[in-house]
Amino acid sequence: MAKFNLAKKISASVSKLSGYVPGEQPEGGGWVKLNTNEFPYPPSPKAARAVLAELGKDAARLRLYPSPDSRGLRAAAAKYYGLKPEFAFAANGSDDALNLIIRAFADGEKSVATLEPSYSLYPVLSKMQGAKFVRIPFGKNLSIDVSKIASSGANLFFFTNPNAPTGFGFGREIVEEIASRFDGIVVVDEAYAPFSGATAAKLVEKFKNLIVVGTSSKGWGLAGMRIGWAFADPSIIEVLDRVRDSYNLDRLAQAAGAAAIGDEKYYAPLRAEIVSEREKVQEFFDSLGWRYFKSSSNFVFFKPSKNGKFGARAAADLFAYLKSKKILLRYFASDKSVSDGIRMTVGTPAQMEIFKKAALKWSKGK
Amino acid sequence: MAKFNLAKKISASVSKLSGYVPGEQPEGGGWVKLNTNEFPYPPSPKAARAVLAELGKDAARLRLYPSPDSRGLRAAAAKYYGLKPEFAFAANGSDDALNLIIRAFADGEKSVATLEPSYSLYPVLSKMQGAKFVRIPFGKNLSIDVSKIASSGANLFFFTNPNAPTGFGFGREIVEEIASRFDGIVVVDEAYAPFSGATAAKLVEKFKNLIVVGTSSKGWGLAGMRIGWAFADPSIIEVLDRVRDSYNLDRLAQAAGAAAIGDEKYYAPLRAEIVSEREKVQEFFDSLGWRYFKSSSNFVFFKPSKNGKFGARAAADLFAYLKSKKILLRYFASDKSVSDGIRMTVGTPAQMEIFKKAALKWSKGK
Numbered sequence: 223m224a225k226f227n228l229a230k231k232i233s234a235s236v237s238k239l240s241g242y243v244p245g246e247q248p249e250g251g252g253w254v255k256l257n258t259n260e261f262p263y264p265p266s267p268k269a270a271r272a273v274l275a276e277l278g279k280d281a282a283r284l285r286l287y288p289s290p291d292s293r294g295l296r297a298a299a300a301k302y303y304g305l306k307p308e309f310a311f312a313a314n315g316s317d318d319a320l321n322l323i324i325r326a327f328a329d330g331e332k333s334v335a336t337l338e339p340s341y342s343l344y345p346v347l348s349k350m351q352g353a354k355f356v357r358i359p360f361g362k363n364l365s366i367d368v369s370k371i372a373s374s375g376a377n378l379f380f381f382t383n384p385n386a387p388t389g390f391g392f393g394r395e396i397v398e399e400i401a402s403r404f405d406g407i408v409v410v411d412e413a414y415a416p417f418s419g420a421t422a423a424k425l426v427e428k429f430k431n432l433i434v435v436g437t438s439s440k441g442w443g444l445a446g447m448r449i450g451w452a453f454a455d456p457s458i459i460e461v462l463d464r465v466r467d468s469y470n471l472d473r474l475a476q477a478a479g480a481a482a483i484g485d486e487k488y489y490a491p492l493r494a495e496i497v498s499e500r501e502k503v504q505e506f507f508d509s510l511g512w513r514y515f516k517s518s519s520n521f522v523f524f525k526p527s528k529n530g531k532f533g534a535r536a537a538a539d540l541f542a543y544l545k546s547k548k549i550l551l552r553y554f555a556s557d558k559s560v561s562d563g564i565r566m567t568v569g570t571p572a573q574m575e576i577f578k579k580a581a582l583k584w585s586k587g588k
Numbered sequence: 589m590a591k592f593n594l595a596k597k598i599s600a601s602v603s604k605l606s607g608y609v610p611g612e613q614p615e616g617g618g619w620v621k622l623n624t625n626e627f628p629y630p631p632s633p634k635a636a637r638a639v640l641a642e643l644g645k646d647a648a649r650l651r652l653y654p655s656p657d658s659r660g661l662r663a664a665a666a667k668y669y670g671l672k673p674e675f676a677f678a679a680n681g682s683d684d685a686l687n688l689i690i691r692a693f694a695d696g697e698k699s700v701a702t703l704e705p706s707y708s709l710y711p712v713l714s715k716m717q718g719a720k721f722v723r724i725p726f727g728k729n730l731s732i733d734v735s736k737i738a739s740s741g742a743n744l745f746f747f748t749n750p751n752a753p754t755g756f757g758f759g760r761e762i763v764e765e766i767a768s769r770f771d772g773i774v775v776v777d778e779a780y781a782p783f784s785g786a787t788a789a790k791l792v793e794k795f796k797n798l799i800v801v802g803t804s805s806k807g808w809g810l811a812g813m814r815i816g817w818a819f820a821d822p823s824i825i826e827v828l829d830r831v832r833d834s835y836n837l838d839r840l841a842q843a844a845g846a847a848a849i850g851d852e853k854y855y856a857p858l859r860a861e862i863v864s865e866r867e868k869v870q871e872f873f874d875s876l877g878w879r880y881f882k883s884s885s886n887f888v889f890f891k892p893s894k895n896g897k898f899g900a901r902a903a904a905d906l907f908a909y910l911k912s913k914k915i916l917l918r919y920f921a922s923d924k925s926v927s928d929g930i931r932m933t934v935g936t937p938a939q940m941e942i943f944k945k946a947a948l949k950w951s952k953g954k
Contacts, residue, residue, distance in 0.1 A: 226771070228797075228824065231743055232693060233691065233694055233717075234695050235695065236827065236831055247652070247655065247656060255652070260651050260653065262651070263651065264650070269647060270646065270647035270650075273643060277639060281631055281639070282630040284812040284844070285626050285812065286621070286626055287624055287812060288812050290610055326598060326599060327598060328599055350691065350830075406597060431594075445653045446650040446651065446652050446653060447650055447838045461594070461602065464605050465716060467680065467687065468608055469683070469814060472812060472838065473812035473813065474838075478650070
């Protein structure tokens with residue numbers, strides 16, 4: 223064999239790809255971790271109990287393949303949103319659902335569109351699929367011009383609601399309008415919807431071109447378990463079932479997700495507290511004269527100032543200062559459109575106090 | 589919007605796709621389940637303990653994202669095979685690893701080849717990727733003509749060793765020969781290698797075009813946890829890392845896999861027993877004059893006869909008879925090349941006794 227040249231063996235779309243860079247997962251303890259929008263409390267005790275029950279005395283059940291279609295989880299997710307089970311799909315985290323949707327509905331001929339900015343994974347997944355990616359800018363104050371979406375020529379449109387990285391939330395009406403006017407598949411990515419109080423899930427009964435995606439990572443405290451779902455007309459679910467792995471969720475993830483999703487009694491007060499802390503930290507930013515997008519999610523994207531100056535220098539400096547105090551936020555240094563701001567997960571009241579004290583100290587020149 | 593036409597929205601490769609059909613996972617108890625090659629015993633107690641430790645008192649850790657690169661699992665898998673951690677990759681089951689390999693190294697221009705028959709998932713995944721799929725027939729008595737592989741023009745070659753669905757095993761030398769002569773990526777799919785005693789894993793240190801894939805599903809009793817791995821030169825691992833999901837294994841799966849893989853003390857005697865039962869059931873088939881492929885795996889593909897007649901009718905009849913007795917084997921009715929045989933997982937000695945009794949009864953006309 224001639225000398226092996228790996229570069230020539232890589233598929234065309236992957237050869238041009240740099241992978242998505244997820245937020246840092248620091249090792250060791252002592253961090254105030256506000257960088258990847260995790261839920262600040264443990265998941266429902268029902269999730270832990272379900273895992274223990276599935277594990278049983280000697281974990282014997284783990285030797286058997288899981289339910290191929292995650293039947294129990296699909297049923298529980300559908301029930302929580304008031305849908306029939308055949309409208310539900312389960313995935314290994316909602317990122318997996320997004321990936322499968324792009325495989326199913328995009329390719330070299332079928333392009334993908336989103337509003338700019340939105341979740342930064344969509345362009346990575348589209349590139350991997352060899353699909354053209356169209357960025358439609360928001361209007362002033364994050365307004366949406368639906369005619370631009372309708373005339374984009376895309377086959378697939380992703381709508382992050384609440385938006386990432388801004389946290390800004392939109393009402394159900396705009397989803398209805400997009401789904402009505404866009405002649406393609408509309409995906410509403412509702413990772414942060416548990417903190418906005420608005421979901422478009424029920425609309426999948428009305429719109430045959432609509433997919434609503436959710437995750438247990440943000441609103442259910444189960445980021446470590448990789449549990450995502452999607453709701454759509456059964457005709458769309460059938461297509462997604464073709465492209466997923468035969469056994470895409472393990473037994474313990476299925477059990478945890480099915481047990482947790484409907485436990486409103488446990489989650490509702492915790493989510494309310496997060497929303498309350500979110501409002502308070504926004505007031506804190508107001509008091510400093512800092513800017514931010516009004517958030518409907520469990521994070522706030524804010525722009526700090528130092529000596530009255532906003533910009534990337536101030537943001538980078540605050541981010542580094544906080545990190546030196548083991549307070550970890552998320553800073554997108556390489557993306558010029560957001561490098562003047564920092565994304566902060568809303569944590570527990572105690573974590574928010576630590577953050578505010580440090581931020582205040584920094585604002586006064588340390 | 590005009591009437592929505594879903595068929596026109598599906599990506600070209602997926603529109604022609606019918607999904608892979610996995611073996612039946614019967615609900616309810618009482619089955620002698622010998623249809624999907626699961627390990628007949630629970631996983632190592634270390635796996636259960638690791639899950640409990642990760643779960644902790646209140647499952648609090650589950651709220652945090654897992655290690656993005658499954659660091660502990662990669663290290664444990666590499667160690668077990670005598671490799672450095674940077675040669676290891678972890679996936680959500682080995683089917684996920686196979687899918688990612690095809691995404692990374694196949695497309696409309698870069699084709700995929702395998703020996704026929706091999707694991708039937710490869711053509712499904714190739715079709716999904718829009719890649720041409722080349723089938724190279726085995727020679728007489730499952731002999732392999734490496735020159736046909738070398739001249740196939742494919743970019744990616746899958747070698748199931750031991751083979752599925754025949755169970756037949758090949759030595760390391762043939763892997764060396766293929767990797768030397770094929771100018772592309774060679775994937776050795778070793779799902780069943782724990783029962784053959786032969787693995788090519790160490791060869792990834794020598795061949796920069798070699799990937800060796802494994803799974804905890806068959807040899808480690810963890811099919812329910814979706815834990816797979818791949819070994820290759822770090823330059824290949826880097827490409828696979830680009831195409832995988834950022835957090836592709838959940839915390840409990842990572843913990844279970846890392847704890848189980850090296851527990852040779854637990855697994856070795858159980859695997860030895862399975863191998864012994866495999867030899868005994870082959871002797872049983874000999875005693876009936878039935879045919880089978882000599883197996884190096886934890887299943888046997890055999891061809892039953894009734895009144896001296898082999899063929900699809902006998903196989904289908906025996907399969908149905910056993911199923912009526914709640915003994916579930918795997919029958920590929922729609923694949924004419926193997927519809928004269930049945931695939932049987934090697935179970936516990938007690939399960940094998942039940943099977944043999946029923947098969948004997950059937951052979952005598954019930």
